[in-house]
Amino acid sequence: MFGRHHHHFHGRHAFGRGPFGFHGHDREGFGRGEGREGREGFRGRGRGGRMGRFFEQGDLRFVVLKLIAEKPAHGYELIKAVEEAAGGAYAPSPGVIYPTLTLLEDLGYVSVSEGGGRKLYTITPEGEAYLADNQPMVSGLFDRMAQVAAASAAFSPQILRARENLKTALRLKLTAGALTAEQVKAIADALDAAAQAVEQA
Secondary structure, eight states: OOOOOOOOOOSSOOOOSSTTOOOOOOOTTOGGGTTOSOGGGGBOOHHHHOSOBOOOTTHHHHHHHHHHHHSOBOHHHHHHHHHHHTTTSOOOOHHHHHHHHHHHHHTTSEEEEEETTEEEEEEOHHHHHHHHHTHHHHHHHHHHHHHHHHHHTTSOHHHHHHHHHHHHHHHHHHTSSOOOHHHHHHHHHHHHHHHHHHHHO
């Protein structure tokens, strides 16, 4: 739906804070919108919800505006586009994306057309000018998201599923009651064999 981004960061913003290097600022033009993005919008969803703070206050608005500049979109499409850009490591909830879109509309950076009960968001000339003025910062955000996406690709869904299956099976077995010596040996042998197979893969 939305293509890959290949931006280069040359701006003065360091993006040095947080586990993914994002650095929050009270961006020009967004000051009156502080607090309208829910907290959930700044936290990584994937990997058991332990990814920590993904976006600082105001960052998501720039990401969404950039995506709309590439292609007019509905709210649900933007949720999927952000998730795709982050390699599945993060996806904003409807309770986060729609207040962000409302803010962008209030600021005059996007226009809205309705049809079939759905809203289509399109960037305005004011929004395009704002992106151009902040291009280094916007490029930096997408560069960081690309880095997170690349890191997330190392965690195969199949491997994560298999790992969780093993953990669940072991927990259920160990909490079901006292084990016999034969059962303990069988479980230990199975775990040793699995570890050896992983090392040799």
